[in-house]
Amino acid sequence: MSAMKRKTSIKEVAKAAGVSIASVSRVINSETGKVSPAVRTRVEKAIADLNYRPNWIGQALRGQTNNTYAMVISSIQNNFFSSVAWEIESRLNDRGAAMLLFNSNEDAALQERCLKEVRSRQVAGVFMLCALDSPQLHAIAGQTPMIFINRKVPSLPDVPFIGIDDRSAAMELARAILQEHEGEIALVSGPQSSATSRARLDGFRAEFEARNRPVADESIKEAELSMESGYACAVALLEDRRRYSAIVCGNDQIAYGVYRRCRELGLSIPVETAIYGFDDNPLNQWLAPWLNTVRVPYREYAEAAIGVMDKLHKGDAVGPTILPYDLVLRR
Amino acid sequence: MSAMKRKTSIKEVAKAAGVSIASVSRVINSETGKVSPAVRTRVEKAIADLNYRPNWIGQALRGQTNNTYAMVISSIQNNFFSSVAWEIESRLNDRGAAMLLFNSNEDAALQERCLKEVRSRQVAGVFMLCALDSPQLHAIAGQTPMIFINRKVPSLPDVPFIGIDDRSAAMELARAILQEHEGEIALVSGPQSSATSRARLDGFRAEFEARNRPVADESIKEAELSMESGYACAVALLEDRRRYSAIVCGNDQIAYGVYRRCRELGLSIPVETAIYGFDDNPLNQWLAPWLNTVRVPYREYAEAAIGVMDKLHKGDAVGPTILPYDLVLRR
């Protein structure tokens, strides 16, 4: 085992084929017509014999574009996020690009560290899947093409955003909820530091109030974007036998946590208490048929993200991309 | 917006600080003592002023190590796999390394394409989370440190493997199942092209036969490692009112698909039919409390993977790492 063979370089291929490295390069980049058939075949044979693959680092250093993108994701545990990441990765791969994955874990310090790495690596573009506001984010903006997906950062209004209209989705869901439920309603929102969570909570409250059924303050909890935190909020919410006809959550992860607590308390879902989420993790149709939610078009997110990135590379100005959503009511 | 600023290079920092690029380099790599305090402060000021970050590509080209690893994962949809990937990513990040993520989607052609990319990029190491046998895999072995996680490739016995003893886990689970269920038992195994799936099926059958309760051929299906495929197998398995006391699946994803079909048929889980899986996706405790499974220690996988990678870099020979598992019976 021990020492690994040094990788073969273009020089060795050139020597083996008895040509200059320039010719090898020309063959690799298949500039048809710039090289004679005889040389081409000899070089191709040498490449095959030596099992040569061009060293990407050399290529990247020479040409200023390196075909590597960074994806900073706030929680790889979240099936919705990982689905978006995967869709983007697969499209990047289709064009011979690759994706560095970083998990910020919804932690500003960790995101800061990730972004420093990203900056060193001179990537061709950065996808921020739920970004937090932080200094390195500003350093990257204007230096590297960047896209915010699913959550915008208000202090960077010029960075292209891809998402849905969270406020009006929340309002539409709220209308459906009021229609369905006569009883009391609880809200477990996401962290108010996130623009997305704010917009959702805002939409819910606006609509509930407009219809004259405001939610009492003690029936509103602020969770983090995790199952654990959703669970903890549900524990608080459902203590002393208080019961709700519907519990509306800031996203699906929170809803999963709430679900667990309801199960523990023996509440029948969705008969006694209905649970509402947000995002529609693709897993729901398999594992959470009890969950009502808002379907966010993750495949279109990926499509749009790639399209916007291309435009940024061409130097075009790009505004926000607001995609349509669907209510998923599984009552 | 339009044109992005060219990134600042070491040369500009050197000019701004009025020193040579060598001095700047020395400051960056903080070789304490090799540079005078005066120069150090001037350089540090220039770095801060210009918001300079060393270009990783230059560093990588010069030193032969580039601090980037590749993770090729067979299904990012699978929460167990993505948890392992995440644990590894986080550990790599701790040491200032980064991880390229590729999704092979359990498709040999796609994996081939990913591995070609990997080879070009001259990564420091490759983590294969469920590999398929393929030519590029052999090209990488012996050229770049590589580790197989959760599934070995028999034709490459010298590549370090990290996993559990699938056969004996399956046997132990089979014993528990026989003890619990008097009625008929069905098997929905994973693809027999995978060594892991083979070992599991083998373990189940061996134990069932040893206890004189062999599974009938028509009660064994071979699924792919997806929820969809598990569903399709369950459709076939449960046609014409045939019913099972337990359905044993090759992994949790398959079990989710089986679960969906059982739900559609109105079977009460786990009373009428119990479902058994394998891996214990971390999501189970939240969303699939009905699932019995084998807990594979994903955190230890990551720990071990990093440790083995370090050893490979030192040139040490490494054998397989077999970790302990737990039965998770939620009856």
Added chain:
DNA sequence: AGGCATCAAGTAAACGTTTACATAAGTCAA
């Protein structure tokens, strides 16, 4: 035959680093 395109192949510079080596300046002992 001389001049001139056309074409294939080679030469060398450049990309941003690190680092072995050279140089210059300072310290100290004799």
Added chain:
DNA sequence: TTGACTTATGTAAACGTTTACTTGATGCCT
């Protein structure tokens, strides 16, 4: 004062590519 040693800094080569430019050969036109 000189020689030897130490220390701080600068110079230049190297890493593996791509590509503008140069060279040399061939063919064609007049």
